[in-house]
Amino acid sequence: MKHVFGPVSSKRLGQSLGVDLLPSKSCTWNCVYCQLGRTKAFETERREFYPKEEILSEILDAVASSKKIDWITFVGSGETTLYKGLDWLIAGVKKATDIPLAVITNGSLFCDPEVRRELLEADAVLPSLNAGSAELFERIDRPAPGFSFERHIDGMRSFRQEYTGKLWVEVMLIAGLNDSDAALQDMADVLKEIRPDMIHLVLPTRPAPESVVGLPDEVLVQRAVFILSAAAPVLQPAKGEMQLGSADDLLDTVTGIATRHPLQERELEAALGKLFDGDAAKIGEALEMLHASGRFEKVRQGGELYWIVRTVQLPD
Ligand code: SF4
CATH class of the missing domain: 3.20.20.70 (Aldolase class I)
Structure with missing residues (x-):
């Protein structure tokens, strides 16, 4: 979408x-x-x-x-x-x-x-x-x-x-x-x-x-x-837990979210964990597929690793 x-x-x-x-x-x-x-x-x-x-x-x-x-x-x-x-x-x-x-x-x-x-x-x-x-x-x-x-x-x-x-x-x-x-x-x-x-x-x-x-x-x-x-x-501020609806359109879902909100890698891993009921092999495969898509760039800031979509302007 x-x-x-x-x-x-x-x-x-x-x-x-x-x-x-x-x-x-x-x-x-x-x-x-x-x-x-x-x-x-x-x-x-x-x-x-x-x-x-x-x-x-x-x-x-x-x-x-x-x-x-x-x-x-x-x-x-x-x-x-x-x-x-x-x-x-x-x-x-x-x-x-x-x-x-x-x-x-x-x-x-x-x-x-x-x-x-x-x-x-x-x-x-x-x-x-x-x-x-x-x-x-x-x-x-x-x-x-x-x-x-x-x-x-x-x-x-x-x-x-x-x-x-x-x-x-x-x-x-x-x-x-x-x-x-x-x-x-x-x-x-x-x-x-x-x-x-x-x-x-x-x-x-x-x-x-x-x-x-x-x-x-x-x-x-x-x-x-x-x-x-x-x-x-x-x-008061609180961190929301991201949820991914289904595995079918995972790449587009993650792209859609990361375009607007840089994703903490551990937030993404937690959401994938929920989606795949903690199945480490499936979580690893999904991360590999997302990474291999070439759509994302990883940026470290404040000790956290973030995934952002490549078209988003990067901080200096
Ligand atoms: S510059 Fe960014 S944070 Fe500020 S109002 Fe515009 S979109 Fe929102």
Whole structure:
């Protein structure tokens, strides 16, 4: 499938069927922690990157053939709301299934009333907030010209006023950048104005394009939870366990996931272990087949070995 991947398991969204609406990488920001690598050229104009009928048809096929899906999640190779026609897709999914639908976004286009309107029927929207000041916002998210911190916060506030679904704001906690008490307090103050239903604290556990991205230790994570919880309940970070649906289309399934999320080798091995009931010979054969496909490159970062798809931009 071209647009649909998973289901991928996560603490936040259970078994989540990912839907990628954009060519890689199409984004309004160039975050220091982006697992897709650096943004080579900003994309700021909304359009229907792929025919919406094609995307909907893939979603419905995946829903019909997957055993368990807790959420259908629009996410992927850039900023999701650059896709024009989200309302048509959301309506099409809702007409066909009761599975709730989430949209992961950086929220940078919420200042556009049309974007806010197109998202109204989503069950959950998960925008990003990584800084409580313009200076830190510029350092972490490195937005396209004109996409200022004030514009970002105004858009988030307006969206909250109009949207009645679950607003879960995602905060990426980066050691040495936004994990000081002052930075967290600034974020908590902004979050109080935005009034999310929940804050999802996430960590940069995957390869990042910039060396300034560090993983905070547990003490700092708990400090962040404490400070941010003044604004809304905080869901603490957790690693999801990846699950692979079947052995039939293993290569395409792993490629689909690794294109969007660099895979820890041990995460991949654990998922293969589950798929093959711990049969070491089959696990070894599968790893050999995936490796021999030539689609993947192995990258070591932070003591972990990751599999990434060769077309994904590598960190320096
Ligand atoms: S992390 Fe998300 S918002 Fe940031 S550059 Fe990457 S795709 Fe864009």
